[in-house]
Amino acid sequence: MEFVIKDIGRVSNERKERIDDNWSEIESEIILNDDIPLHSLHGLSEFSHIEVFFYFHKVPDESSKRFEKIPRELKNLKPKGIFSQRAGGRPNKIGNTICKLISVEGRKIRVENLDAINDSPVIDIKPVYSVFLPKFTDVTEPDWVNEITKNYW
């Protein structure tokens, strides 16, 4: 089966190349595409954390067809299956990261801890609901989330 997905925005930050480390130095903006209505973000600022989905647009196709690889190509490691890693060179090239939400202003969403390089196509944004985390952490959320998830699990 094949599915077509479309970008809803893009990442803007100072990291222009694929570098794997020190992402906490990077603050990013997600800029919503003009064809996505602004009310799609209504209520987002009530969350402490959001999950950002992006497309690893700089990963070559060949790299996404290798199903086993050595993580970070570190010589002391053995190969691991691609589904045992979060590397970008994977089938479908979908990245997702839980980010700290700093602000929502118009079409601009400012976040910390987004490990996507500049100009990465954003394909979805979701709020972090604490009930979806393995264990309750310091996430905050509006009351309506508790209400709609109270019988979820």
Next chain:
Amino acid sequence: MEFVIKDIGRVSNERKERIDDNWSEIESEIILNDDIPLHSLHGLSEFSHIEVFFYFHKVPDESSKRFEKIPRELKNLKPKGIFSQRAGGRPNKIGNTICKLISVEGRKIRVENLDAINDSPVIDIKPVYSVFLPKFTDVTEPDWVNEITKNYW
């Protein structure tokens, strides 16, 4: 921009219809497609939790074009933007859930807490790395994850 994604497996469980609650009753199997090499799962069983990405294949296209809606259509709630919700009726129809990993046997991955109905196309599987969670929880993981992520943030 448009991207084509392909299923890598499918969900098998007892929930045949879209029902929103009581997912903890459901145990699921993910069955890897025959065209995906088995070594893609190598090392997965060392993780306590995995993240499963699936396609909301039963969500009508119209529903994925509404950018604001009332969560669960509860009368006491006001509409929220789609990016402030995790509902399936969203652009690109991508679902993702952190699941407890029970077992990996051949092409079958058994999990708890997967909120995808039977036959949902699976589009990716990722291990949960504790450094990607908002705060350290009770996740366990092999040592090599600590190694490759030690400078990540």
